Amino acid sequence: MRVFYCDHHEVRLPEGHRFPMSKYARLRRRLIATDVVLEHELVPVDPAPLDVVLRVHAAEYVRKFVDGTLEPKAIARIGFPWSRELVQRSLASVGATLAAVEAARADGFSGSLAGGTHHARRDEGSGFCVFNDLAIAARELLARATARRVLVVDLDVHQGDGTAAIFADEPRVFTFSMHGAKNFPSRKETSDLDVALDDDTGDDEYLERLDDALARALEASRPDFVLYQGGVDPLDADRLGRLALSHAGLLERDARVFREARERGLPIAATLGGGYAEPIELSIEAHVNTYRAARARSRI
Template identity: 50%
Template sequence: MQVFYANQFVLPLPPGHRFPMEKYQLLRDRLAAELPQIRLMRAEPASDGELALVHTPGYIQAIGDGSVDPKVMREIGFPWSPAMAERARRSVGATIAASRAALREGLAANIAGGTHHAYPDKGGGFCVFNDAAVAARLMQAEHARRRRTPLQVAIVDLDVHQGNGTARIFRDDPSVFTLSLHGQKNFPFRKEASDLDVDLPDGTGDDAYLHALERALEELSHRFDPEFVIYLAGADPHEGDRLGRLKLSWDGLEARDRRVFDWAWQRGLPLAFAMAGGYGTRIEDTVQVQVNTFSAAVDHALRWHNRPR
């Protein structure tokens, strides 16, 4: 299974910053040590033209040269630096590469990504560019060169925070279905309308969450006929997350991942996934949630490899 990374581009953050930048290197190290079925590949940066499928030229340029409005950077939550701009491009590039690989092989992943709070003209919530949105639009453009019908894309967002930027980007686009299962009272506090939003109360545990997910996937299937899936496998619904406010256990999160993979497999849908958020009180807990996601993904990739040709 191909997995793309950009963790060699480390965002310089001030002491005490709450974003756990080191989780990406920790995850990559554990995947390399524990899952030999994974092929780790360095991501190339997304080009201006690829980013412009979603983002405005002025915003792309401002992020690139540092002329971005300080208020926009405060909303993103990172200080601007050349490394920040490069990492943002590489993170999008990793989801693009994972999407292409998934369409060929059935399943692929980005170690980072899931930057679903980014809008066309601004970022927010530690998100600079919207990787899933750019990848979806680019896969549709590449598909259109071969076929006349548009590629139907489902974005299944299981980060604990609503994918407000993604919802706004695809609000009037019937070829992309946005599903967000998230904390009702959590960030962002002014939410956008996804095609299907499932608001969960604080303290939601395994059984209630998995029941809500099952119903949401059933409704998605009734309302939309996807050909490709982008999955945001956030670690932040875990009970040990500082920002999550839900109460999913290790087993509950692994069951969540396996349910999404099974749902895609049953329909013959290629799937690319990104890790999205994770802010564990112990960073080791966030990394463990993500390792568990990749372990489940390896099993799923093996099914694709062994399927009848």
């Protein structure tokens, strides 16, 4: 297993900021401490080149973000104060997902300890998402002809609205999002397959809905590659989640996604997505479980 990280590109946020930026480095250390991912399997990455980002995002948006000249409203929509460090970190997050895709093509599975920034649209960022790494990775797979059809499985509690909008007219990318019906964003996009869940949905109903929807998505898309946004904010302890999954339920969710990909011989690359529990260790443990499920997948 190879897993890619970019937490060495640090971003210092104002005291009291609600985004848990520290979770990335803490997750990496926890994976090592628990032997879920071995230290030599963890690979640091550099920022992705701008030409790759420009395959998906509008040139003016990219230029203004990189130069620090985005309008205040656009920065506020992203949710982070602008800094040079944020530019490098955002590009490195894309780089980690691209590296995971290449490793998954060779090994069957890989992951990024970042990414899943599914709210970013072609010409704007949103909801702590600057560049849409999932969309960029899918576009690269198609541009290089290393996949003919890509399935994006997005199980973050928030709809993958940016990814859905970017690929609305691209039949080679199938977007599947299973999310809270009443959660952010308030105005949803139309994915190829959307499953909207009521508040307080628990393990049993969630997994039943997932089994049905995942089978439908795989049948409809017939993909060559799967991109997995494995946000852990459906956890019952998540302060932004509104669903009621347990750690065991999320672990089973991940296991089912990985098993379906393996049984079909599909390479799969996983990204982190959201996780905002208090204490943050609860989210970190759920992210660790994603890699426990991936490790078990390799032994099936």
